[in-house]
Each structure stands twice: as C-alpha cells, then as structure tokens.
Amino acid sequence: MSDPNTAFDLVILGGGSGGYACALRAAQLGKSVVLIEKDKLGGTCLHRGCIPTKALLHAGEVADSAREGEQFGVKTALEGIDMTGVNAYKDGVVSRLYKGLQGLVKSRKITYVEGSGRLVSPTAVEVDGRRYEGQHVVLATGSVPKWFPGMEPDGNRVLTSDHALALDRVPTSVIVLGGGVIGVEFASAWRSFGAEVTIVEALPRLVPAEEESSSKHLERRFRKRGIAFHTGTKFSSVEHTEDGVRVTLENGTQLEAELMLVAVGRGPVSEGLGYDEVGVAMERGFVTVDGYMQTNVPTISAVGDLVPTPQFAHVGFQEGILVAERLAGLDVVPIDYYGVPRITYSEPEIASVGLTTAQAKEKYGEDKIKVVDYDLAGNGKSQILKTAGAVKLIGVEDGPVVGVHMVGARVGELLAEAQLIYNWEAFPAEVASLIHGHPSQSEAVGEAHLALAGKPLHAHG
Numbered sequence: 001m002s003d004p005n006t007a008f009d010l011v012i013l014g015g016g017s018g019g020y021a022c023a024l025r026a027a028q029l030g031k032s033v034v035l036i037e038k039d040k041l042g043g044t045c046l047h048r049g050c051i052p053t054k055a056l057l058h059a060g061e062v063a064d065s066a067r068e069g070e071q072f073g074v075k076t077a078l079e080g081i082d083m084t085g086v087n088a089y090k091d092g093v094v095s096r097l098y099k100g101l102q103g104l105v106k107s108r109k110i111t112y113v114e115g116s117g118r119l120v121s122p123t124a125v126e127v128d129g130r131r132y133e134g135q136h137v138v139l140a141t142g143s144v145p146k147w148f149p150g151m152e153p154d155g156n157r158v159l160t161s162d163h164a165l166a167l168d169r170v171p172t173s174v175i176v177l178g179g180g181v182i183g184v185e186f187a188s189a190w191r192s193f194g195a196e197v198t199i200v201e202a203l204p205r206l207v208p209a210e211e212e213s214s215s216k217h218l219e220r221r222f223r224k225r226g227i228a229f230h231t232g233t234k235f236s237s238v239e240h241t242e243d244g245v246r247v248t249l250e251n252g253t254q255l256e257a258e259l260m261l262v263a264v265g266r267g268p269v270s271e272g273l274g275y276d277e278v279g280v281a282m283e284r285g286f287v288t289v290d291g292y293m294q295t296n297v298p299t300i301s302a303v304g305d306l307v308p309t310p311q312f313a314h315v316g317f318q319e320g321i322l323v324a325e326r327l328a329g330l331d332v333v334p335i336d337y338y339g340v341p342r343i344t345y346s347e348p349e350i351a352s353v354g355l356t357t358a359q360a361k362e363k364y365g366e367d368k369i370k371v372v373d374y375d376l377a378g379n380g381k382s383q384i385l386k387t388a389g390a391v392k393l394i395g396v397e398d399g400p401v402v403g404v405h406m407v408g409a410r411v412g413e414l415l416a417e418a419q420l421i422y423n424w425e426a427f428p429a430e431v432a433s434l435i436h437g438h439p440s441q442s443e444a445v446g447e448a449h450l451a452l453a454g455k456p457l458h459a460h461g
C-alpha cells in the first residue's frame, strides 16, 4: 500500500537496464512507480552499448562470410561496406526495440518522466523544479566512458565508444586503446569491415579478466585475422597529425592511424546528482551497496553500472528485479556474481561463467581441482563452421563444475547451458549423462563433461 503522504511507492532515477527492469518488476508486483530518464529509455545498452555493437559485429560477420565464401566452394566476393546501410540496419534494430520497450513501460502503468533528476532527500528526486516523493528511491544512473589525462576524446580523431557507434565511414586504420571486452569487440568489427587495427593493452594479455587460455586463443585468431596488438605496454601520449593521430607508447613505440578509440573502462554517473548531500556512501564514485542492493540510507537502493558489480546489462536487470522483489516483501537472495554469464562477441567469441583456473586453485587448493580442455577440433559442427577454439572445464575433486570457459564462433549461445551447470552446481557425471544433439557445438560441452567425469568419448584421455 502507498503511504498517503507519498505519491509513489518507488522513485527510480535512470531508465537504463537496471532502472527499467526494476520499474517493470515493481509495477508487476502492484507498486506505483515513477521512472525518471534524461535521455532515452533503455539507456546505454539499447542505444550506445550491447545492441548497436552486436549489430555492427553481425554485419562484420556477414562481410567475413562474403569474403570467405570460396573456402566453402561458394563464389562470393566482398564488394565493400556501405556504412550508411550498416547504420540503417543497426539503427533499425535499436528503434524497433526502443518502441517495444516504450510500449511495455506504458502498458505497466509506470509514470515516465523525461528530464534530468537530482536526489534532494532520502525519499525524493527533483526534476525541473518538480518533486517526486516515494517510499523508496532507486538510483540507476549508470556509467559513461572514462579516460585518463592525455587521452581526452575530441569526438573527431579520438573517440569513445559513443562516437564510434555514430561513425559514418569505415576508418582506414584505428588504434584501440584497451584490450578489454569493448576494445576487442570494436577491433573485431572494424577488422571485418577492412580497417587496419592495432590494440594497445597495458596488462600482459587481451581480455585480461578471462581465463588465460581464452586470451591465448583470441590472440592467435586475431593474429591470423591481421589484428595487431601490443600487450603489457602502456599508452603515453596522442597527438594529431595531418590526417589522423600519432600515439606514443611508454616503451617509445610510435603508432599512426586515422583514429584512436579510447576503451579503457567506464565510470559511474554519480557526481552532482545530490547523492553526497543526502549522505549516500560512495567509493571512487560508485555507490556502495550490500548484497541486497541496499545503500547505507535505508530508503535508497542502487543498481547497475552505478554500483561496483560487473558491468553487464543482465546484471542490471537482475539487480533491478531483486530490489523490486525485496521491496514487495518477497524472499530474495544475493546474486552470485561468479554465476553471471560473460560473453565477448568478437570473432572468435569468448564465453565464460564461474571461476578461472587461478581463482579455483586459490579457493579449493591446487590438488583439489580437475581441468579438462576440450579442443573444438574434435567437434563436427565446429569443423563445419571452420572455427577453432575450446571448451574448458574446471571441476572440484568429487564436487561440482565451478568454471566453464569457451572460445570459438557462436560459443556465446552455449553459455546458457554452462550457466545452468554452474549455478545449479551440477556434477560432471550428471551432465555427462545428458544427451546433446549431433552435430552441434553443444556436443563439445557434453564431450568435455564426459572427459571430466572420466569417460571421454571423442577425446583422448
């Protein structure tokens, strides 16, 4: 029931993945909700993140198929990339989803307010002089691209991912600063479109948060695709040249290209929004929460990229749902962030869930874990697709599977099964007894579990 003194049960600031998921679920549970968004409903993921980047990567895949048709006996040739056409396709996908989402919010009777909001009390947000009171406030203002001094984006030669998604041409050459998920996805798409790409990563390997062997597979394939990279090398400076940029690395190496993409991470949007004044605890700009997404202020929760949990849209969805359900009095359990599926949509894809080998060794002890690395060379469907890679499993001695790490074309779709295995704490023998369709890439998941259960079929062991 609403308190008669408050207009809404829930005031949500920010209409991205975290905020709108919370709004939809709360409304479904009978709560009155106001959702405040200053830009576009759907936020980063829909307009500047997940969806447009995956559309670009898919267009890149089509280009690669056209270029490589000969390998399959199909006479095709890539005539070129019409970036206007690619952007029309990408924007079409975004706008259809945007329309659908707007309809959904409307149908759930959520009050949608367009405008920039500011937290003015533990129970109120103000927008253009108008105050929205609630029994509870959810902060979901998300994140924006970050950069370090000396690499400031200008939107012309030095770009963030926001600028890169609006580019009306295929650059001839790009230096990608940052070899994390966003950096390697752009590198992969641009290479498919024909650009010369060089990645600079300060840590010793690309996608450094992933299993080490996954990085090795990716690096091997990127080398074959002609994507250059400098790992373990720090950026020093960038200067404009007549027709592009010159980047100097700390080891003295100089690189030239038409553009530089800054993909060194994303920072929280929390400054100047009243969080400090109301006493919301923060660390490095991220709002601090407990396992139930509750801040130190009892009437305020926070979700999504604004809090220091993995920056994925599906994490935002789940955190938003958790808050809505908690406030509705349902039983909720804190999220196991290791159980969150992680996909990098480059060619090849990387997909993982659970612990890395290093983390599992630390948690269970080196002698208590078993590792199986099943090469996709033994998988019929992967041979048909001409993709290389692996399904790697980490299991605990006499215990469940605690990590799944996959590399190869389309392995992102295999992660649905892998995340069930991890989150349901399945034992290798249990998964080994399940049948996978033949020929499919999912068979590689089955084969790896057969091997981990001590009875490999199409593998030596």
Ligand SMILES: Cc1cc2nc3c(=O)[nH]c(=O)nc-3n(C[C@H](O)[C@H](O)[C@H](O)COP(=O)(O)OP(=O)(O)OC[C@H]3O[C@@H](n4cnc5c(N)ncnc54)[C@H](O)[C@@H]3O)c2cc1C
Residues within 6 Å of the ligand: 013, 014, 015, 016, 017, 018, 019, 036, 037, 038, 039, 040, 041, 042, 043, 044, 045, 046, 048, 049, 050, 051, 053, 054, 115, 116, 117, 118, 140, 141, 142, 143, 161, 182, 269, 273, 303, 304, 305, 306, 311, 312, 313, 314, 315, 316
């Ligand atoms: C290039 C790129 C690719 C990505 N790819 C993937 C992917 O494939 N899969 C995946 O899971 N994740 C991906 N992500 C990450 C994903 O987009 C984010 O994790 C997700 O959008 C976070 O949701 P959020 O609701 O926390 O924040 P956001 O989506 O950033 O939403 C926050 C919203 O709050 C609004 N806002 C901010 N301040 C105010 C204010 N004062 N008043 C009103 N409104 C305000 C903003 O306008 C914004 O709409 C990608 C991100 C990028 C940049």
